[in-house]
Amino acid sequence: MKILIAEDDIYTRDGLAEVMRGEGYQVFTAGCGRTAMKMFETHQPDCVCLDIMMPEQSGFEVCRKIRALSPTLPILFISAKSEEVDRLVGFELGADDFISKPFSVREVIARIRAVTRRAMGSQPTPPQPFMMNDLEVFPAELRAKRGEAVIELSLRDVKILELLHSRPGQAVDRRTLFKVAWGERYLPSSRTLDQHISQLRKRVEVDPRHPLLIQTVHGVGYRFEVPAESKASS
Numbered sequence: 001m002k003i004l005i006a007e008d009d010i011y012t013r014d015g016l017a018e019v020m021r022g023e024g025y026q027v028f029t030a031g032c033g034r035t036a037m038k039m040f041e042t043h044q045p046d047c048v049c050l051d052i053m054m055p056e057q058s059g060f061e062v063c064r065k066i067r068a069l070s071p072t073l074p075i076l077f078i079s080a081k082s083e084e085v086d087r088l089v090g091f092e093l094g095a096d097d098f099i100s101k102p103f104s105v106r107e108v109i110a111r112i113r114a115v116t117r118r119a120m121g122s123q124p125t126p127p128q129p130f131m132m133n134d135l136e137v138f139p140a141e142l143r144a145k146r147g148e149a150v151i152e153l154s155l156r157d158v159k160i161l162e163l164l165h166s167r168p169g170q171a172v173d174r175r176t177l178f179k180v181a182w183g184e185r186y187l188p189s190s191r192t193l194d195q196h197i198s199q200l201r202k203r204v205e206v207d208p209r210h211p212l213l214i215q216t217v218h219g220v221g222y223r224f225e226v227p228a229e230s231k232a233s234s
Contacts, residue, residue: 033059043192045073048066070182127140137158161213164214168225
């Protein structure tokens with residue numbers, strides 16, 4: 001899962017990033033609001049942690065812009081400004097949680113997973129587990145299992161797998177994948193999708209160099225191909 005940390009205090013920013021990387025997250029950092037927006041547009045994180053008091057653009061302004069582009073992306077404020085009015089403004093702008101400084105890094109990580117799960121569970125129909133060949137995907141838990149191995153997934157990973165699974169054997173075009181995984185109002189570059197699929201394959205494919213679950217359809221997009229033996233037995 002990709003996390004964007006926007007925090008102008010370098011010690012807080014780097015310390016939080018180091019622990020999160022140790023937990024297996026892919027972390028991007030920004031020291032001001034303007035850089036945070038550039039990092040958001042470039043890397044399309046699965047969750048954003050924002051300080052309020054940042055140079056150039058405040059965390060409130062960054063939250064407002066991100067929420068306009070991505071209505072469901074989990075956003076957490078981590079700030080020393082913890083008065084009731086600050087919290088209320090943050091929530092009114094669309095934040096999902098608010099953590100006051102000083103904070104426990106473990107609590108931050110737990111809350112990130114909680115808001116991400118809530119974002120998944122807020123769908124009108126509760127997501128049900130499904131199989132993609134030998135991979136069992138648990139959307140509500142943001143996890144998959146192959147045998148006894150547990151694979152952590154992001155909200156965007158689950159949306160991509162759900163879409164491909166719902167159309168077995170069909171080529172799903174890139175625009176449809178963008179709209180489902182990134183939202184109606186934001187269309188990132190083609191390279192963003194390819195990079196995300198590449199990282200997802202590393203987690204869910206037995207051999208990412210020869211993918212079976214997420215196959216490339218050149219000039220179109222991607223496809224989940226059900227093995228012939230599975231079709232015959234169904």
